[in-house]
Amino acid sequence: ETGVTQSPTHLIKTRGQQVTLRCSSQSGHNTVSWYQQALGQGPQFIFQYYREEENGRGNFPPRFSGLQFPNYSSELNVNALELDDSALYLCASSPVTGKNNEQFFGPGTRLTVL
Amino acid sequence: GEDVEQSLFLSVREGDSSVINCTYTDSSSTYLYWYKQEPGAGLQLLTYIFSNMDMKQDQRLTVLLNKKDKHLSLRIADTQTGDSAIYFCAESISNAGNMLTFGGGTRLMVKP
Numbered sequence: 001e002t003g004v005t006q007s008p009t010h011l012i013k014t015r016g017q018q019v020t021l022r023c024s025s026q027s028g029h030n031t032v033s034w035y036q037q038a039l040g041q042g043p044q045f046i047f048q049y050y051r052e053e054e055n056g057r058g059n060f061p062p063r064f065s066g067l068q069f070p071n072y073s074s075e076l077n078v079n080a081l082e083l084d085d086s087a088l089y090l091c092a093s094s095p096v097t098g099k100n101n102e103q104f105f106g107p108g109t110r111l112t113v114l
Numbered sequence: 115g116e117d118v119e120q121s122l123f124l125s126v127r128e129g130d131s132s133v134i135n136c137t138y139t140d141s142s143s144t145y146l147y148w149y150k151q152e153p154g155a156g157l158q159l160l161t162y163i164f165s166n167m168d169m170k171q172d173q174r175l176t177v178l179l180n181k182k183d184k185h186l187s188l189r190i191a192d193t194q195t196g197d198s199a200i201y202f203c204a205e206s207i208s209n210a211g212n213m214l215t216f217g218g219g220t221r222l223m224v225k226p
Contacts, residue, residue: 004156031212033212033213033214035214035216040218041218041219042118042202042204042216042217042218042219043157043202043214043216044216045213045214045215048212048213055212056212056213058213090156090157092157092214094212101144101145101206101212101214102147102159102162103159103212103214104159105149105156105157105158105159106156107155107156108155108156
């Protein structure tokens with residue numbers, strides 16, 4: 001069984017640019033959540049996708065957007081990058097029959113905005 | 115509101131027990147989780163407890179939940195150097211979908 005994978009592992013962008021991060025969920029998982037983890041802090045919830053629709057959103061501006069595809073993989077898009085967007089972006093997937101809201105995390109994409 | 119707090123740092127000797135503490139504020143939490151993060155890596159789910167339970171044991175890990183005080187702890191028995199990592203507690207709230215709210219993490223250092 002393949003776990004959650006994310007690409008790329010590292011990325012460097014400049015202010016004002018746009019970025020797309022990708023996530024493949026674990027086999028059998030239909031829900032994907034995205035989190036931002038700034039250096040030295042805990043992860044903060046960005047949003048969640050279920051059946052290709054947004055199913056909850058944290059306190060992030062609209063320039064953070066996402067997609068989920070029929071195969072349950074997902075993208076996180078960030079427009080007009082700011083320096084404070086530099087962080088580790090984590091994707092987590094949850095199983096179809098999950099009763100405990102267990103979320104399984106990928107290794108993350110480290111984004112640096114210069 | 116939602117707020118999860120943890121102490122920043124814990125240092126123990128190899129073979130001792132470690133106890134990592136967490137407090138949360140939202141009484142409607144349904145599940146509480148402990149995750150481990152090693153340097154440069156994602157989060158590994160260690161264990162979780164349902165809010166109507168007081169204790170859960172899983173090999174070297176014991177989770178205690180005091181719902182009245184909104185206090186959660188993770189005890190690691192016979193702590194090993196490989197346990198050195200950052201530990202996060204997180205809560206899931208029934209009326210907030212599947213969002214997890216994390217604490218700031220506790221860095222556990224295990225000295226040989």
